[in-house]
Amino acid sequence: GQQVMQIPQYQHVQEGEDFTTYCNSSTTLSNIQWYKQRPGGHPVFLIQLVKSGEVKKQKRLTFQFGEAKKNSSLHITATQTTDVGTYFCAGPRSNDYKLSFGAGTTVTVRA
Amino acid sequence: SAVISQKPSRDICQRGTSLTIQCQVDSQVTMMFWYRQQPGQSLTLIATANQGSEATYESGFVIDKFPISRPNLTFSTLTVSNMSPEDSSIYLCSVEEYDRERYEQYFGPGTRLTVT
Numbered sequence: 001g002q003q004v005m006q007i008p009q010y011q012h013v014q015e016g017e018d019f020t021t022y023c024n025s026s027t028t029l030s031n032i033q034w035y036k037q038r039p040g041g042h043p044v045f046l047i048q049l050v051k052s053g054e055v056k057k058q059k060r061l062t063f064q065f066g067e068a069k070k071n072s073s074l075h076i077t078a079t080q081t082t083d084v085g086t087y088f089c090a091g092p093r094s095n096d097y098k099l100s101f102g103a104g105t106t107v108t109v110r111a
Numbered sequence: 112s113a114v115i116s117q118k119p120s121r122d123i124c125q126r127g128t129s130l131t132i133q134c135q136v137d138s139q140v141t142m143m144f145w146y147r148q149q150p151g152q153s154l155t156l157i158a159t160a161n162q163g164s165e166a167t168y169e170s171g172f173v174i175d176k177f178p179i180s181r182p183n184l185t186f187s188t189l190t191v192s193n194m195s196p197e198d199s200s201i202y203l204c205s206v207e208e209y210d211r212e213r214y215e216q217y218f219g220p221g222t223r224l225t226v227t
Binding site: 031033035041042043044045048050088090098099101102103104106 | 112144151152153154155156159203213214215216217218219220221
């Protein structure tokens, strides 16, 4: 079945530094979605990418969808303590379009 | 965006008992989803609840263990039956909305269940 994989599982970042988390699917995706879950909270929708090669920015967050629509990345610049949390990517299953979530990248920030 | 509430927010239960979790949405939605998130893990879909029909369960989840009700377009319940410590988890309900040509999924605050 379809698998969505994320790396790294953990990201420890010095405040002010940049980092990137990656998402890879075993199959071509119609779209990719990203969610953020703060510690003790629930997942919150961040963005959806649909087009091949699409790049979208939300302030310090840059999301990219690969040309083959099988991978995606989230790049955060000048990391702040507010960026702490787990970032999940998710792609719709090809048979029923229900979301398949990656394992998540848990981000901690050193002040 | 949809606003979702869940009850209870947390509970501690004894093994062998059952707990029913309620999910209320502030708008009418066709599908409601129930997820489980074990500590430090990702989200696993348990089942999809459609109004007027039986829920659709994912592989590894069965109706006897996780019965679901969907009496109307704004409400659903998930029961965790005959609980064991392995059922300790966060249970989340979710809905999907179509907005500006994009689908967005919204989650409730979750029910944190501990089984002793």
